Amino acid sequence: MQTKRMTFSNSWLPYALLAPQVIVTLIFFIWPASQALYQSFLRQDIFGLRTTFVWFDNFNRLFADPLYLNSLTVTFWFSVGTTVLSMSVALLFAVMVNRMIRSRDSYTTFLVWPYAVAPAIAGVLWWFIFNPSIGIMPYMLKGFGYDWNHRSSSTDAMILVIIAAAWKQISYNFLFFLAGLQSIPQSLIEAAAIDGASRFKRFWTIIFPLLSPITFFLMVVNIVYAMFDTFGVIHATTEGGPAQATNILVYKVYRDGFVNLNLGSSAAQSVILMGIVIVLTVIQFRYIERRVNY
Amino acid sequence: MASITMDNLGKVYTGNVRAVSDVNIDIADGEMIVLVGPSGCGKSTLLRMVAGLETITEGTLKIGDRVVNQLEPADRDIAMVFQNYALYPHMTVFNNLAYGLKNRGFKKDEIDRRVREAAAMLEIGQFLDRKPRQLSGGQRQRVAMGRALVREPAAFLFDEPLSNLDAKLRVQMRVEIRQLQKRLATTSLYVTHDQLEALTMADRLVVLNGGRIEQIGTPMEVYLRPATTFVAGFIGSPAMNMLPAAYLSGLVAADAFAHIPVAADLVGLRPEDLSLAPAGEGEISLTGQLMLLEPAGAESHLHLTFEGIKDTIIARLPHVPDVQEGSHLTFSIRRDKLHPFDCNTGKRVA
Ligand SMILES: Nc1ncnc2c1ncn2[C@@H]1O[C@H](COP(=O)(O)OP(=O)(O)O)[C@@H](O)[C@H]1O
Ligand SMILES: [Mg+2]
Numbered sequence: 001m002q003t004k005r006m007t008f009s010n011s012w013l014p015y016a017l018l019a020p021q022v023i024v025t026l027i028f029f030i031w032p033a034s035q036a037l038y039q040s041f042l043r044q045d046i047f048g049l050r051t052t053f054v055w056f057d058n059f060n061r062l063f064a065d066p067l068y069l070n071s072l073t074v075t076f077w078f079s080v081g082t083t084v085l086s087m088s089v090a091l092l093f094a095v096m097v098n099r100m101i102r103s104r105d106s107y108t109t110f111l112v113w114p115y116a117v118a119p120a121i122a123g124v125l126w127w128f129i130f131n132p133s134i135g136i137m138p139y140m141l142k143g144f145g146y147d148w149n150h151r152s153s154s155t156d157a158m159i160l161v162i163i164a165a166a167w168k169q170i171s172y173n174f175l176f177f178l179a180g181l182q183s184i185p186q187s188l189i190e191a192a193a194i195d196g197a198s199r200f201k202r203f204w205t206i207i208f209p210l211l212s213p214i215t216f217f218l219m220v221v222n223i224v225y226a227m228f229d230t231f232g233v234i235h236a237t238t239e240g241g242p243a244q245a246t247n248i249l250v251y252k253v254y255r256d257g258f259v260n261l262n263l264g265s266s267a268a269q270s271v272i273l274m275g276i277v278i279v280l281t282v283i284q285f286r287y288i289e290r291r292v293n294y
Numbered sequence: 295m296a297s298i299t300m301d302n303l304g305k306v307y308t309g310n311v312r313a314v315s316d317v318n319i320d321i322a323d324g325e326m327i328v329l330v331g332p333s334g335c336g337k338s339t340l341l342r343m344v345a346g347l348e349t350i351t352e353g354t355l356k357i358g359d360r361v362v363n364q365l366e367p368a369d370r371d372i373a374m375v376f377q378n379y380a381l382y383p384h385m386t387v388f389n390n391l392a393y394g395l396k397n398r399g400f401k402k403d404e405i406d407r408r409v410r411e412a413a414a415m416l417e418i419g420q421f422l423d424r425k426p427r428q429l430s431g432g433q434r435q436r437v438a439m440g441r442a443l444v445r446e447p448a449a450f451l452f453d454e455p456l457s458n459l460d461a462k463l464r465v466q467m468r469v470e471i472r473q474l475q476k477r478l479a480t481t482s483l484y485v486t487h488d489q490l491e492a493l494t495m496a497d498r499l500v501v502l503n504g505g506r507i508e509q510i511g512t513p514m515e516v517y518l519r520p521a522t523t524f525v526a527g528f529i530g531s532p533a534m535n536m537l538p539a540a541y542l543s544g545l546v547a548a549d550a551f552a553h554i555p556v557a558a559d560l561v562g563l564r565p566e567d568l569s570l571a572p573a574g575e576g577e578i579s580l581t582g583q584l585m586l587l588e589p590a591g592a593e594s595h596l597h598l599t600f601e602g603i604k605d606t607i608i609a610r611l612p613h614v615p616d617v618q619e620g621s622h623l624t625f626s627i628r629r630d631k632l633h634p635f636d637c638n639t640g641k642r643v644a
Pocket of ligand 2: 337
């Protein structure tokens with residue numbers, strides 16, 4: 001790759017230009033991250049009077065804690081569910097909108113709106129829709145003979161948070177899929193049609209493989225979103241319940257740290273989360289560099 | 295193998311855009327027809343109507359004895375080579391060739407045999423495991439051809455398949471496609487905007503303008519007797535010179551024009567029909583000033599002005615003459631080389 005080389009007459013100018021970014025990163029990322037790292041090696045007594053350095057004990061305890069292991073499993077299913085749901089619905093919409101000619105732009109605009117809604121608001125919206133006593137969905141489901149109650153059923157609760165979290169992400173995925181579909185030359189589809197491939201076959205043997213770089217990129221983005229950006233959704237709908245059924249990792253960090261005031265454990269959990277983000281980001285960058293190679 | 299019959303074909307796109315009107319062409323079994331015309335004249339539209347990629351809004355289309363207006367592209371038994379080749383970028387060359395056969399449920403060893411046979415014919419055997427992006431433009435072009443060949447279809451359709459190649463490769467592929475087509479004797483419809491490609495490749499060529507057929511004929515018929523001023527100007531390079539008939543008749547004895555009908559008010563003259571030899575019996579003699587001499591190796595193009603004619607007249611000589619720009623030269627023209635047209639209708643009058 002070719003890089004442009006700039007020469008500055010003033011030797012401090014490049015540093016000055018970089019400074020705002022560096023300062024922001026230091027204050028809002030490096031400093032809190034190092035604090036969390038430091039805290040994760042400490043343990044406070046219940047009144048916050050004494051602090052001891054305990055090395056990796058917080059981590060050891062976490063991996064022995066059934067609640068934490070449960071939270072890992074819950075997070076796994078929640079991320080998979082959210083990613084699969086939001087991506088498949090988005091792909092379906094993108095394929096349908098891509099077929100339109102005149103109304104394509106207006107549909108695109110409508111489909112992007114949910115992305116502008118804050119997660120907490122989306123959570124409240126879904127809280128109302130699925131509210132067991134006043135919501136419209138439980139009422140309709142009852143018509144089909146299903147007794148919806150996400151306050152007592154772990155499955156219902158999980159479905160609720162997945163829908164609430166996926167809903168907003170559909171917009172984002174939709175835009176990427178639509179752009180991807182539009183970048184596939186029409187002649188490829190036509191060649192496949194002449195080659196005797198049905199609509200269905202054309203999708204799965206030509207279009208979908210050509211979308212695979214985008215699909216992979218979105219998969220990572222959606223997993224990261226589901227794991228780290230859904231605090232508001234959980235907080236507004238189930239608050240991790242019932243019985244820890246929707247207590248995903250980020251939510252547990254908050255609960256253990258700010259509600260149960262177990263700062264050491266909470267810090268250790270956030271360090272683990274940080275590790276996961278780093279791994280996901282590395283995978284993504286690695287892949288994006290090679291993504292032109294089908 | 296099959297004939298293709300177009301009966302009053304027409305196409306109106308949504309939004310009332312008319313692209314093709316009243317097209318009647320009978321393509322014989324094994325014949326190569328070239329559709330030629332300027333950009334936007336409806337060549338691709340017509341080809342895509344035959345392929346089934348555009349709906350036919352008027353007329354009937356037959357491939358063999360079947361009316362295929364309503365058939366899907368896959369059911370028309372045709373293969374198409376696209377301008378951008380449209381190779382599947384995520385598949386190897388082998389799979390690109392095999393895709394159409396797999397979809398049609400061919401047996402594995404039959405697919406293998408056909409792909410290898412086509413690959414050998416096109417000399418792409420050593421690339422079968424590569425992806426399209428690992429091939430040069432010319433090799434991709436061959437793969438696109440191969441994809442059409444393996445299917446052994448009733449007809450080949452080509453949409454400007456050579457326009458993405460450099461000039462040298464274009465000439466080479468032109469020859470190869472034509473040889474292959476003759477050897478396989480597969481009915482072909484070939485679209486190009488390049489008049490030279492049309493002249494060299496066609497059994498018969500169809501000149502299109504504004505969605506209508508201007509002329510159908512063998513290359514020499516079209517070249518020697520263009521039916522309209524449009525064809526006269528489009529086929530042949532440099533283009534045919536057009537002179538007002540009044541100018542010529544004022545210049546030479548009236549009997550020189552005895553064979554030209556009165557209706558003709560425009561006379562066409564191919565650049566190569568101007569000769570520097572002294573005028574002989576029954577020939578017209580014209581003197582003009584040489585503005586520019588373009589030597590082109592084996593031949594030369596002379597840009598001339600004649601008093602009383604505002605357009606530059608181009609003469610083409612089979613050698614490079616030893617003359618000075620600015621000098622006056624006298625040319626002779628055989629009377630039977632004049633192409634008379636009616637400038638109102640644009641039609642040839644004799
Ligand atoms: N999908 C379409 N919708 C409307 N008009 C079209 C469409 N495709 C082509 N046209 C019009 O039809 C005419 C012929 O186009 P085309 O067949 O592509 O010409 P060519 O291949 O000879 O350059 C053009 O005027 C073009 O603008
Ligand atoms: Mg075209």
